[in-house]
Amino acid sequence: MVLKMKGMPMWAVIALSLLGGVGGGYAAVAMQSREGKSGATCVDNEIIRRAAVPAGARAANAGALPYFVDAAAKASPAVVHVRVVGVVERESPYRGTLLEFFFGAQPNVQQQVQLSGSGALISPDGYIVTNFHVVKNARAIEVSLPDKRNFEAKTVASDPATDLALLKVQSPRPLPYIEFGKSDSLRVGEWVLAIGNPFNLETTVTAGIVSATARNINTQSGKVSIESLIQVDAAVNMGNSGGPLVDLDGRLVGINTAIASPTGAFAGYAFSIPESIVTKFVEDVRKYGEVRHVVLGVNIMNMNSQLAEEFANGDTRGVIVGGVYANGPADRAGIRVYDIILSVNGRRVNTVTELQGEISRLTPGDTADVVVFRSGREERVRVQF
Numbered sequence: 001m002v003l004k005m006k007g008m009p010m011w012a013v014i015a016l017s018l019l020g021g022v023g024g025g026y027a028a029v030a031m032q033s034r035e036g037k038s039g040a041t042c043v044d045n046e047i048i049r050r051a052a053v054p055a056g057a058r059a060a061n062a063g064a065l066p067y068f069v070d071a072a073a074k075a076s077p078a079v080v081h082v083r084v085v086g087v088v089e090r091e092s093p094y095r096g097t098l099l100e101f102f103f104g105a106q107p108n109v110q111q112q113v114q115l116s117g118s119g120a121l122i123s124p125d126g127y128i129v130t131n132f133h134v135v136k137n138a139r140a141i142e143v144s145l146p147d148k149r150n151f152e153a154k155t156v157a158s159d160p161a162t163d164l165a166l167l168k169v170q171s172p173r174p175l176p177y178i179e180f181g182k183s184d185s186l187r188v189g190e191w192v193l194a195i196g197n198p199f200n201l202e203t204t205v206t207a208g209i210v211s212a213t214a215r216n217i218n219t220q221s222g223k224v225s226i227e228s229l230i231q232v233d234a235a236v237n238m239g240n241s242g243g244p245l246v247d248l249d250g251r252l253v254g255i256n257t258a259i260a261s262p263t264g265a266f267a268g269y270a271f272s273i274p275e276s277i278v279t280k281f282v283e284d285v286r287k288y289g290e291v292r293h294v295v296l297g298v299n300i301m302n303m304n305s306q307l308a309e310e311f312a313n314g315d316t317r318g319v320i321v322g323g324v325y326a327n328g329p330a331d332r333a334g335i336r337v338y339d340i341i342l343s344v345n346g347r348r349v350n351t352v353t354e355l356q357g358e359i360s361r362l363t364p365g366d367t368a369d370v371v372v373f374r375s376g377r378e379e380r381v382r383v384q385f
Contacts, residue, residue: 066191072205074250077176081144081197082130084115086137118196118243124174128167130242131257132158135165146203157285162226163257164281181251183274186210194234194256196243208234216353228357229271230254236270245272280361294362294385297328300352311338312373318342319355333383340373
């Protein structure tokens with residue numbers, strides 16, 4: 001799926017599932033066997049083990065470079081390869097032809113396709129988190145573990161607004177699973193690993209840093225969506241969709257979902273759904289059997305210097321309310337036009353995306369403490385959703 005980014009005319013935001021027609025093939029990767037002459041070299045696992053960094057060397061290097069081996073070893077067994085057989089609707093090849101002129105409009109054609117993505121096992125009883133766009137329109141789903149076991153998977157729940165889906169497999173014995181970290185604690189510049197199956201290269205690990213947080217890249221322009229994404233520069237490509245972003249303790253802090261690229265291949269900008277949104281999605285499904293979202297009921301804008309001078313004594317913190325929907329949660333709580341929202345439940349919000357991220361944590365029935373700047377002073381209001 002290729003979508004244009006606002007303000008970036010030559011770039012595209014690309015959902016990272018790998019698509020190919022049945023009977024066709026996936027995107028080719030230039031590799032040969034170890035007897036071939038390609039620059040890609042096959043290395044035995046035993047050689048890799050012998051080349052591992054000794055404990056003493058790791059300790060001596062602790063203050064210089066990050067050590068990724070333990071995090072990769074801890075998380076990788078729980079990263080699955082998701083293969084989907086689905087159906088997509090294509091425009092009729094006879095559209096606008098003489099056939100339509102004589103016989104009327106021709107129906108669209110349904111075409112069977114294969115999709116390849118990634119997923120993360122999050123429990124020993126077989127629950128898997130992946131992207132909604134990976135399993136959308138799936139007729140059959142198969143997942144493969146790094147230990148070569150294969151399972152048929154069923155979709156338990158999906159949520160287009162967050163681009164998340166929960167799958168379930170049945171196994172006679174407990175499965176490896178990944179622990180959850182805390183995306184709220186991530187800081188710009190922190191090291192992270194992306195694990196997945198780009199171009200069908202199974203269990204590929206790449207490293208990078210957190211480039212930014214609370215990004216909105218409009219992957220679902222024109223649709224209701226919740227985006228407060230983690231931007232990273234770890235290499236992510238087609239087939240990484242649904243795979244985990246992990247911290248250096250091997251804990252899940254995000255689910256990789258998209259890249260920004262002028263070519264369709266990784267160009268240094270990848271985006272992950274933060275753990276906070278993933279956790280809320282999973283907890284909602286387990287508790288209610290579905291995902292439950294709330295809305296604050298306001299139109300909001302980012303602050304700028306002009307608005308700050310007029311409404312906030314020159315302070316550019318927060319987001320300004322441009323409109324309030326009648327009888328919505330904000331209206332019932334007494335939030336007014338030109339209020340400046342500074343925090344939700346003690347967490348500061350300085351952009352529209354940050355506010356959306358905080359509201360996305362909430363469920364119908366929750367109450368939130370919201371601090372607003374109004375008429376020269378801060379006020380606290382309680383919003384019931």
